[in-house]
Amino acid sequence: MTTLTDQRVITFYEDDRLHLQDRHHDGLIITLFIANHYVPRILVDGGSSVNIIQVDVLKKMNIPETEITPRSSILIGFSGETKNTLGDIKLPIYIEGVNSFQKFCVIDNLSCCNVILGWPWIHEMKVVALTYHQCIKLPTLLGVAKIYSDQAEARNCYTSSMKPAAKADDRITI
Template sequence: MVVHSKNEALMCKVFPSSLGPVVMRWFDGLKECPINSFQELTRAFGARFVTCNRVPHPLDSLLSMTMRKGETLKAYSDRSRVEVRPALRFSDEDKVGTLQPHDDALVVTLKIGGYDVKRVSVDQGSGAEIMYHDLYKGLKLRPEHLACYDCPLVGFDGKAIILKGQIRLLVQGGLEVVEVDFIVVDAYSPYTAIMARPWFHAMGVVSSTLHLKVKYPLGDQVEELIESQSMTRECLVPVIRHQSGGESSAYAE
């Protein structure tokens, strides 16, 4: 690289040869226009992956640590050097690939009950995970699989929703798998399911509707869930049809 430090085109070509799989996905997703020099490429790389750096505990937290009863000096020393999980942040680099400005909802694809399910709404303002009845049938689940659930539920329009019951299913987002209790409802929605705060907390995820992206820690790395913005806007089609009386419910993928 030193020999060819003035040949920026060559340096840009050599750059991806040292990247791992996670960084390569970011590199392959870059558009041609925003990067005009090797310096811009390295700046974009630094801005994107600075969140993956290990962050030491602040001095105040280290000074407040005390030895536990029966703890050896080595164990105390090792505990004082434990580093926190990577920070989950969003920057302008996370807007790459999205049309800005926008007011689109955050919609992703998740593996639910062993099936890839599209048009799953991610809503940290909701307190319970919802599965719509069309998806429940699409997953080949039967009524006897449902547990009783009789708590009242009100929809976005303020009307009471017909509850079918509750079911616990495995949900996979990226490489992480967690158990989720879905309330199954018989109501119209352009989405197949809604992921709410319990899933956010179980996964440790942070979402951004501005960047249309979900981030979560995996070891010392930051993984992402990204969905096509066009799919989000496709959800508007069944809404229009439903309002005109042409479609009664969202279909399962």
């Protein structure tokens, strides 16, 4: 049996690291175009089984809460903490000629980022994420797209997650 395969090859080079501040242990924090808005502080998290967005981010995007499909679920974090969702919403994400509609769990707040993109987005978009290179690459109709992580923002996220809880308005920027 013969199968057709996508011939695009995703490769990482040392040149992909020229912009980095080394020695780092930074997470992947990117900015993407979601629902016609540039949204910063997006954590690409290969350990998350869902995509997550803050309700305050939706408000800043002028997306009414009536667009959220009410459904309460419990999310369990890495350290065992639990968070109830307010519901789900589907939003478009645009990257270099590719639109994908992603389902997000809506929650009242995250520790430091506006959005978490987990397995659903990573797998659907065939994203290859490397923290060492501080970038993600994915196949598009126009070739391989490369999106660099913002190391300064990643460090701000880390620092703010280590501080006592700040006001919600201090964490959310679009």
